């Protein structure tokens with residue numbers, strides 16, 4: 001074996017340089033300078049023996065040099081700026097061949113020696129033999145397998161390509177080159193340190209190939225197995241399972257710690273038993289008990305669900321999941337709250353749970369006693385209920401009684417059908433039990449569906465009550481109460497519920513923009529929950545409540561949060577609502593037993609399909625007379641009770657009440673009136689309380705009687721200055737100003753002036769006051785009509801003259817006040833004509849006159865809507881003469897109360913000319929003679 005002397009370069013652990021490999025490493029100043037001297041002294045690049053240190057620096061023993069190392073060529077030595085001052089040089093080495101250290105008494109070296117480069121004797125192994133064919137083949141196979149695995153596992157394409165390239169090379173190399181290839185591959189793949197060291201220490205080519213083969217097989221297997229494990233773990237260990245696993249461990253650790261604490265702390269330092277570990281019960285145990293009770297309650301509720309029903313299946317599934325997931329985890333909380341919701345929905349045919357002994361009265365819904373629907377007096381009672389709650393509204397009450405009668409009949413039929421079905425099933429079950437020859441379990445149909453219930457023959461037959469037959473829904477019409485605020489829509493709904501003995505729940509839809517508010521959020525959504533319908537059902541506690549969908553006209557339009565109106569369609573459609581799908585509950589809910597009643601202030605914003613499903617019941621405003629009755633019989637007693645006073649404590653005189661109704665409120669309904677009466681009652685309540693205090697203290701001032709009567713003159717002191725006091729006096733007669741009749745956005749009728757003025761200009765018309773297209777067109781139409789008849793009305797002296805250009809060119813500005821409110825519709829046509837005529841002729845329309853009606857170009861007056869509201873509004877505004885289209889006569893006769901008809905003058909007109917005459921008075925406008933002929937021809 002050839003020997004020589006080579007400078008030894010110790011490679012710090014875990015560096016190894018194998019033959020045919022290259023690397024660069026940092027070296028100390030001393031080593032760097034020595035290598036520099038070597039480079040300077042030798043002609044070619046110097047050779048060093050790179051010997052690895054086999055033990056890590058952390059071990060408290062001296063570094064041990066490996067017996068084998070690699071003779072390496074120093075390719076480069078650089079001293080880059082800004083390097084670690086302890087290792088300022090970088091040396092690049094290229095491994096050439098194996099060398100073995102000889103004549104070394106001990107392989108342990110001092111740390112100082114490591115900072116030096118010493119010359120040592122080394123020997124070179126003999127020339128390598130060509131390995132056997134078999135060893136070479138095995139090596140190639142194992143190397144190819146490993147390279148294939150590495151290529152598959154690497155994420156970077158460039159790496160993949162690199163591995164594939166080496167694999168191709170491997171195919172082509174001769175057997176003699178395989179030992180060299182083994183060194184190359186072991187040096188370049190990320191293997192274990194000891195494997196590399198073993199390869200370095202195996203100079204025999206055959207043995208080295210075998211060793212490399214084993215290493216490659218081992219590496220490929222590890223890689224494959226870890227890949228498999230990673231995939232398996234990823235697939236099977238879902239997040240919850242990982243969490244479960246970790247929590248189990250945590251619990252186990254906690255248990256061990258507790259045991260340790262108990263054993264060390266069971267006796268305190270003075271030898272007495274430690275309180276904390278004495279095993280006595282603490283409030284923490286109460287928590288655990290409460291938790292166990294809650295779970296038991298949940299379980300009971302699931303068990304009470306109808307066997308075989310969708311809700312029960314879902315409940316059981318989620319219950320099982322809940323059991324698998326550790327308490328305290330997020331997922332556990334989510335499932336728990338879902339189950340609480342699921343079990344609190346009043347599913348039909350659930351076995352009623354026994355009421356808890358300490359029932360919370362505030363939380364449970366207030367159920368009125370269920371009236372016997374078979375009772376002959378049901379309708380009489382219902383009528384009495386409606387009368388007791390509401391004054392007037394005769395037509396509406398009549399319709400509601402019809403509605404209640406239909407509901408009653410349908411309910412009776414549904415009950416009868418359900419009873420027959422139950423009997424049939426009972427009989428079938430009995431027959432099956434009698435004929436069944438085989439003992440044991442027999443399949444028994446529980447209901448006509450495909451579901452079967454396992455039934456044990458040895459036990460008694462099912463009691464009739466436990467046979468669940470779903471009662472058919474009562475598909476009555478859906479009522480839609482439309483009318484101005486405070487006219488009793490909501491309270492009528494409440495009365496219906498009382499009359500039917502069903503729980504009542506109100507769902508306010510005003511401002512609902514998101515479909516999910518009705519249908520609920522899916523459970524994947526953070527903080528998800530059920531929608532308004534399910535929430536109301538839960539509060540009602542029964543599957544057949546009366547649900548009042550309040551303000552359906554205020555529901556948001558379709559937007560990127562979905563279409564809440566469309567969700568309502570499903571709720572209200574009797575064909576679909578037996579399987580309403582709340583996204584959160586995710587089990588079809590049968591809403592067919594629910595009676596839906598909707599309310600709205602106006603029909604304009606309600607979608608046609610929604611309207612189509614409802615029967616509209618119009619409620620209009622009340623007359624002052626009705627308001628007085630309502631106030632005396634309903635509102636005042638209600639407010640007295642609400643404020644803890646007796647009826648004898650407050651007496652509001654008739655003139656005072658009328659003043660409150662007329663001067664302090666001006667609304668279609670009675671809500672503000674109720675509020676004002678409430679304010680009066682509260683004022684009196686304070687007086688009474690003070691009086692009682694004085695009496696208690698024996699104060700002589702208390703002898704002065706506490707006056708219970710509220711007089712008209714006291715109102716200003718109590719309610720402040722009246723808002724509508726003398727409003728009609730402010731309506732002065734003015735040229736170009738005429739009062740029209742309108743229905744506001746909330747469905748309230750009233751009067752609105754049409755104001756016009758003439759300005760120097762070029763004959764143009766300017767329209768302002770938030771006007772829509774239709775009302776603008778009406779304005780232009782009215783002006784065209786006036787221009788056409790300007791000559792006949794003596795506004796111009798020739799038919800060819802333009803009324804806005806002769807004698808002076810003018811512009812007309814027409815304005816409708818209350819500019820913030822959007823106005824539209826054709827019904828102001830007549831009013832606008834009168835306003836233009838008044839402006840151009842100088843004649844005025846009296847302020848006690850108001851009008852409505854659409855006009856055509858030919859001068860006809862056509863009918864308009866909202867007559868009842870408009871007339872009531874005019875009455876409230878103390879208008880005494882109303883001009884209406886001829887075709888609206890029947891509306892006045894049918895809808896307007898006789899006392900109003902008696903108090904007001906109604907003029908029904910067919911043409912604009914008739915309207916002008918009615919507005920200005922007979923003969924006020926000077927018509928030319930020939931105009932009369934033309935008018936009659938039209």
Ligand SMILES: Nc1ncnc2c1ncn2[C@@H]1O[C@H](COP(=O)(O)OP(=O)(O)OP(=O)(O)O)[C@@H](O)[C@H]1O
Pocket residue numbers: 389390391392393483484485486487488489490491492550599600601630634635669670671674
């Ligand atoms: N005809 C009536 N008889 C007795 N009380 C009435 C009558 N109409 C309305 N009320 C009372 O007026 C108050 C307001 O009525 P309610 O809340 O039903 O109005 P609403 O029409 O639903 O209003 P909104 O459109 O603003 O919801 C209630 O206290 C109600 O009892």
